[in-house]
Every structure is written in C-alpha cells, then in structure tokens.
Amino acid sequence: MSLLAKAPEGRISALLDTAQARPGFTWLRAPEIGSTMVRGRAGATGAPFNLGEVTVTRCALTLPSGEVGHAYIQGRRKSDAEAAALVDALMQTDAADALRASVLDPLMQELTAAKAARAAKAAATKVEFFTLARGED
Amino acid sequence: MYVAVKGGERAIESAHAWLAEERRGDTSVAELSIAQIREQLSLAVNRVMAEGSLYDPDLAALAIKQARGDLIEAIFLIRAYRTTLPRFGASNPVDTGAMACDRRISATFKDLPGGQVLGPTFDYTHRLLDFTLAANGEVPEAPTRSAAPADVPHVTEFLNQEGLIEEAPLDDTTPPDLTREPLEMPAERALRLQALTRADEGFTLGMAYSTQRGYGRNHAFVGELRIGAVPVEMEIPELGFAVEIGEVTLTECETVNQFKGSKTEPPQFTRGYGLVFGQTERKAISMALVDRALRWEELGEDNEGAPAQDAEFVLYHADNIQATGFLEHIKLPHYVDFQSELELVRKLRREAGADQMQEAAE
Numbered sequence: 001m002s003l004l005a006k007a008p009e010g011r012i013s014a015l016l017d018t019a020q021a022r023p024g025f026t027w028l029r030a031p032e033i034g035s036t037m038v039r040g041r042a043g044a045t046g047a048p049f050n051l052g053e054v055t056v057t058r059c060a061l062t063l064p065s066g067e068v069g070h071a072y073i074q075g076r077r078k079s080d081a082e083a084a085a086l087v088d089a090l091m092q093t094d095a096a097d098a099l100r101a102s103v104l105d106p107l108m109q110e111l112t113a114a115k116a117a118r119a120a121k122a123a124a125t126k127v128e129f130f131t132l133a134r135g136e137d
Numbered sequence: 138m139y140v141a142v143k144g145g146e147r148a149i150e151s152a153h154a155w156l157a158e159e160r161r162g163d164t165s166v167a168e169l170s171i172a173q174i175r176e177q178l179s180l181a182v183n184r185v186m187a188e189g190s191l192y193d194p195d196l197a198a199l200a201i202k203q204a205r206g207d208l209i210e211a212i213f214l215i216r217a218y219r220t221t222l223p224r225f226g227a228s229n230p231v232d233t234g235a236m237a238c239d240r241r242i243s244a245t246f247k248d249l250p251g252g253q254v255l256g257p258t259f260d261y262t263h264r265l266l267d268f269t270l271a272a273n274g275e276v277p278e279a280p281t282r283s284a285a286p287a288d289v290p291h292v293t294e295f296l297n298q299e300g301l302i303e304e305a306p307l308d309d310t311t312p313p314d315l316t317r318e319p320l321e322m323p324a325e326r327a328l329r330l331q332a333l334t335r336a337d338e339g340f341t342l343g344m345a346y347s348t349q350r351g352y353g354r355n356h357a358f359v360g361e362l363r364i365g366a367v368p369v370e371m372e373i374p375e376l377g378f379a380v381e382i383g384e385v386t387l388t389e390c391e392t393v394n395q396f397k398g399s400k401t402e403p404p405q406f407t408r409g410y411g412l413v414f415g416q417t418e419r420k421a422i423s424m425a426l427v428d429r430a431l432r433w434e435e436l437g438e439d440n441e442g443a444p445a446q447d448a449e450f451v452l453y454h455a456d457n458i459q460a461t462g463f464l465e466h467i468k469l470p471h472y473v474d475f476q477s478e479l480e481l482v483r484k485l486r487r488e489a490g491a492d493q494m495q496e497a498a499e
Contacts, residue, residue: 002368002381034223036371038192038385039230039312040334040412042326043305044291048230049312049327051334052190052414054369056225056382070375072225074383075193115237116284122239123284125255129247 004084005073007107012083019102020095022086028060028068031078057081067092160205174198183386183415184208188457189215190316190335192385192414209337209457216458219316229379231367233389233412234291238365240416243292245358245393251289256364257416292361293391293408302393302406322449329431329452330424334413336455338420344445344455345426353430353443357409360393364416388413390421394429396436407436427451 035053059081069089071081175198185197189212204210240256296302312327368381390411409429411421430445
C-alpha cells in the first residue's frame with residue numbers, strides 16, 4: 001500500500017491494465033477525497049505538533065471472491081485510488097505473484113530510480129572543503 | 138436614518154466579469170496552465186501550501202492562477218477549500234531524520250556526517266537579472282555524482298552526546314489543534330509551532346529580524362537547515378496498522394542559541410525549531426527564531442518586553458488570513474455605522490457652537 005500511495009498519477013492503472021483485465025468488484029467505500037493532518041515533532045524528536053493537512057483519497061472494495069482491498073493515497077486522485085485498492089485486493093489472490101512482477105516491482109524500480117536521480121544531483125552540490133597550507137612551518 | 142443597501146448586483150456581476158478578463162490579460166499571450174505554475178513557480182506554490190496549511194501542489198497552483206498571483210488571496214482560497222474536506226485522521230509524526238535531503242547545511246559545524254549539501258539554492262548567486270531566461274533558453278542539465286545512501290543525522294545529536302544542548306525528549310501527547318479549537322492563551326509550544334508554521338512569512342520574518350536586532354535577543358546560529366522529502370505514515374483504522382499514504386517536501390531549521398544557565402540548569406545551548414511545508418527556507422529560519430524567543434518563560438529568561446517574546450501579540454497577529462479579513466472588511470459598506478458617527482459629530486458641533494455663541498453673547 002505504501003508503494004501504491006507514492007506512484008505517479010495514472011501509473012498504477014497503466015501497469016495494472018497491461019498486466020491483466022480488471023475484475024469486477026463492489027464498493028465498500030466509494031472513492032472519497034479528504035485530508036490527513038500531518039504532524040511533526042518539536043526539535044525533530046520532542047512533543048508532536050500539527051504541521052498542516054495533506055489531501056488524501058481513500059476507497060475500499062471487495063472482489064467477487066471476497067478479498068477486500070483498501071487504498072489511502074495522497075492527492076485528489078479517485079481513479080488512482082480505485083486502481084490501488086484493486087491491486088491491494090488482487091495481491092491477496094492467486095494473481096499475487098504475477099502482479100508483484102508486473103505492477104509492484106516496476107513501480108518500486110521507478111521510484112528508486114527517481115530518488116537516486118535526485119540524490120545524485122544533491123551529491124553534486126556537496127561541498128568539499130580544503131584548507132590552504134599556511135607559511136609558518 | 139436608514140440608508141439603502143440593495144442595488145449592487147449588476148455592478149458586482151460586471152466587476153467579476155471584468156476581473157476574469159483582466160486575470161486572463163492580453164489574449165495574444167499564451168495562457169498559463171496549472172502545471173506551468175506548479176512546475177515553474179514552485180516556491181510560490183510552496184508558500185501557498187505552507188500558509189494555506191494544505192499540502193496539494195495542484196490546488197495551490199490553481200489558487201495562484203485564480204488569485205492573479207496575489208499569494209495572500211491564493212492562501213485564502215486554499216484555507217476556504219480546506220474547511221470543506223472531511224478529516225480522515227492524523228499522521229504519525231514525520232521523521233525528519235529519515236529525510237531524503239535535497240539540501241542540508243550547517244552554519245555551526247564545517248565537517249559533519251552527511252556533509253554540507255547546498256541543493257538548488259539562490260545562495261551564492263549574484264542577484265543579477267538573467268536575461269537568458271527572457272530568451273527561452275534551454276537549461277543545461279544539472280551535474281550529478283554517485284551518491285552512496287548514507288544517514289544524515291541531525292546536528293543537534295552531536296551536541297546532545299556531550300550534553301551541551303538541551304534535549305527534546307520523546308513525548309507522545311496528542312497536540313492541540315487550532316483548526317479545531319480556537320487559539321487561546323497561554324499557548325503551549327505545540328500550539329505555538331502550529332500557529333507559526335502557517336503564519337505569514339513577512340510577519341514571521343519581521344519578528345525574527347527584530348530578535349536579531351536586539352528586541353529579545355537570543356543569538357541564534359543555524360545549527361542545521363535541511364530540505365527534502367519525508368514519507369507520511371498514518372494508522373489506517375480498517376487495517377489496524379500504519380501505512381505510508383504519501384510523501385511531503387519539508388524545510389526544517391534547528392537553531393542553536395546561547396543560554397547562560399539558570400538555577401536548575403547548567404549553562405548549555407538551547408534550541409529553536411522551524412518546520413514548514415515545501416522549500417520555504419526563509420520562513421523556516423524565521424519560525425525557529427520566533428519559536429526560541431517565545432520560549433523565554435520555560436527557559437527562565439527575563440521578559441524584556443520585546444514584541445517577539447509576547448506570545449499573545451505574535452500569535453494573534455501572525456495569521457495573514459485573519460489579518461487581511463479584518464483589515465479589508467473596513468473597505469466594505471459601513472454606511473449605517475458612519476451615518477451614526479456623522480450624526481454624533483454634528484450634534485457635538487451644534488452643542489459646541491451653541492456654547493460659543495452663548496459665550497460671545499456674554
């Protein structure tokens with residue numbers, strides 16, 4: 001679910017639809033947009049305080065075979081939430097291995113690559129201090 | 138006397154239609170898209186998210202477009218939208234120690250684990266207008282270097298090891314929320330931090346600057362400033378465990394301040410803390426300075442009567458939506474109020490005039 005929540009817009013649907021046809025399902029909770037209050041800690045490690053909210057879309061559905069899928073994803077993205085909940089439900093079925101290979105692994109690779117690209121740019125701005133020798137000895 | 142208050146509808150409609158036209162500007166110039174604002178005016182977007190107190194770059198970009206670039210108006214739109222959202226819950230406190238840092242600098246330690254990472258900063262630019270931007274030039278790709286994933290510990294941890302700085306002991310009290318309960322004095326630190334993180338950048342900057350100039354001086358060093366993405370994790374009631382629901386970019390500033398010691402505490406450094414949505418460095422540093430100034434009482438310092446030490450003054454005037462709401466309302470019709478003032482002044486003048494005439498007669 002954590003991985004699905006961080007997928008770029010439309011990406012889960014794209015991967016899921018290439019992997020397999022979508023099964024039918026029933027909504028337990030139709031996609032709904034709301035917010036979550038993000039908290040921080042004073043001095044990074046102390047008492048919590050409310051930092052501000054983030055928009056979140058959530059939904060829950062059930063497959064004809066009974067598996068329940070949930071999604072809580074950042075942003076206002078109903079179709080992404082639907083796709084995420086479907087993947088969550090399907091991961092509890094026999095399709096799990098196939099879906100891991102065709103949806104979750106590629107998502108993980110893409111997110112890791114994006115993070116690494118950013119980290120590499122940050123690393124290029126790392127300061128290397130050098131001290132000039134002074135003439136006393 | 139009663140004064141007519143109806144009859145503005147047609148004028149208001151025309152004004153709004155003209156506003157829409159002026160917002161669009163010259164139609165021979167291409168229209169701005171939300172994505173362009175989000176990607177190319179990202180620091181404005183960050184400010185609107187921070188002070189609007191809602192992290193959603195697309196909404197903030199839309200608000201900026203709708204407000205014609207008036208950021209306080211855009212923040213107003215975001216705050217209004219925010220109130221319409223059902224609250225699903227609160228996140229676990231974010232772990233800024235696990236931040237994927239775009240930038241991380243310390244003004245107190247030159248060589249520190251994780252290093253000084255400048256990130257995409259305006260620092261060290263010459264502040265000369267760059268006319269190549271006006272010429273639609275392609276940007277050369279930023280250089281990269283292989284980055285070994287490494288821990289980037291907080292600077293305060295090193296000082297902690299020697300006991301040279303006050304600790305921020307872990308605590309899990311549910312913090313008060315000023316979006317649910319009105320802000321009341323005395324305000325505990327958690328409430329002050331919430332108010333400061335959404336406070337107006339200009340006001341916070343002015344207050345912080347006043348402490349540097351001597352009004353409640355607390356001699357701050359930027360122990361550490363870091364900007365980057367942190368995961369947001371939330372307990373999902375249906376599942377009974379926490380999952381990551383997304384990721385937010387934050388700016389965190391920890392200041393290291395002088396402290397002479399008190400009756401119960403030996404001399405050690407104290408801390409101010411700033412944490413703000415987005416890449417919002419000026420605001421985060423300002424927040425940390427003002428947070429530190431407001432802590433005078435719990436640290437047993439003297440009240441110098443400085444504005445930045447006065448929690449009531451700072452917190453009740455820091456919110457730009459409250460401030461602009463009250464300020465701008467005085468331009469709206471006050472015909473009846475004013476009519477009564479007018480009557481009063483006329484009456485006083487009549488009485489004074491009558492007295493003068495009487496004196497003259499005597």
